[in-house]
Amino acid sequence: MSADQQTGISAARAALAGMAAEPGVAKPDPILTATGVRRAFGGLVAVDVEHLEVQRGSITALIGPNGAGKTTYFNLLTGFDRPSSGEWNFNGRKANRMRSYQVAQAGMVRTFQLTKALTRMSVMDNMLIGASSQLGERMWAGLFPPLWKRQEAANREKALVLLERFKLIDKREHYAGELSGGQRKLLEMARALMLDPKMVMLDEPMAGVNPALKQSLLEHIKGLREEGMTVLFVEHDMDMVHEIADWVAVMAAGQLITEGTPDQISADPRVIDAYLGAHHDAAQR
Numbered sequence: 001m002s003a004d005q006q007t008g009i010s011a012a013r014a015a016l017a018g019m020a021a022e023p024g025v026a027k028p029d030p031i032l033t034a035t036g037v038r039r040a041f042g043g044l045v046a047v048d049v050e051h052l053e054v055q056r057g058s059i060t061a062l063i064g065p066n067g068a069g070k071t072t073y074f075n076l077l078t079g080f081d082r083p084s085s086g087e088w089n090f091n092g093r094k095a096n097r098m099r100s101y102q103v104a105q106a107g108m109v110r111t112f113q114l115t116k117a118l119t120r121m122s123v124m125d126n127m128l129i130g131a132s133s134q135l136g137e138r139m140w141a142g143l144f145p146p147l148w149k150r151q152e153a154a155n156r157e158k159a160l161v162l163l164e165r166f167k168l169i170d171k172r173e174h175y176a177g178e179l180s181g182g183q184r185k186l187l188e189m190a191r192a193l194m195l196d197p198k199m200v201m202l203d204e205p206m207a208g209v210n211p212a213l214k215q216s217l218l219e220h221i222k223g224l225r226e227e228g229m230t231v232l233f234v235e236h237d238m239d240m241v242h243e244i245a246d247w248v249a250v251m252a253a254g255q256l257i258t259e260g261t262p263d264q265i266s267a268d269p270r271v272i273d274a275y276l277g278a279h280h281d282a283a284q285r
């Protein structure tokens, strides 16, 4: 066991210690580097992030008030939306012209909330869809049936292992809609892992999760980092951010306003302003 493991500090947190807490700061070993990413909807500039680097092997939180542009930024980076301008590299490859399934194949996989259609499918079928949907339908249609069958058998095997790990194995034939809020989040995470990602993007992993399951979800997320994955997650729950994030990036009104360790961020008056605005000042007086 390394000294860092003994003290409970992740290698990523140690690598990021002492870095300047400023937007766009360069990281020692970035897996994702994005520059000039901008997205406007008509006259509204939803995202305008000059530069962001995500450290390989870290758990990085993306926080900010409602409407800050976090989900739009996620959608852009993962190829589910197109930017007005911007370039980014993922794991050494230019990714801004890739389609969503190509981004997933390159190793950057995002979770999706269970849509209505998915709640009407079994947990196992959700897992199997996880293996195929982000890879692109055309690719599947082009495969020969024997190859496809072999692939499906391998996918089932993989799904069973993941369902066991996420304690959903007994639910595999149940409709996904029967799962509790926390179990849905576990399924979303398990489904993303069907694609063997290098980086997992989690959109509000704690939303709608009861306190009893929160700790288990936190441990699962730390487990991804222990396996060498990078995690970028959007979250409003600051307790969770404090507990697991190595690094925090803060967005407000489409822009990256600051970055830093959880301690640096929670003491930053700009962050307090962005979240609480004038109410906070009033409360202090």
Ligand SMILES: Nc1ncnc2c1ncn2[C@@H]1O[C@H](COP(=O)(O)OP(=O)(O)OP(=O)(O)O)[C@@H](O)[C@H]1O
Pocket (backbone or CB within 6 Å): 041, 044, 046, 064, 065, 066, 067, 068, 069, 070, 071, 072, 073
């Ligand atoms: N498809 C769209 N068409 C028009 N406006 C959009 C679209 N998607 C997002 N927006 C707008 O872009 C801005 C950023 O939205 P976004 O959902 O990315 O914010 P967010 O930080 O994820 O917020 P939340 O924390 O509430 O999920 C908002 O003003 C939103 O209304």
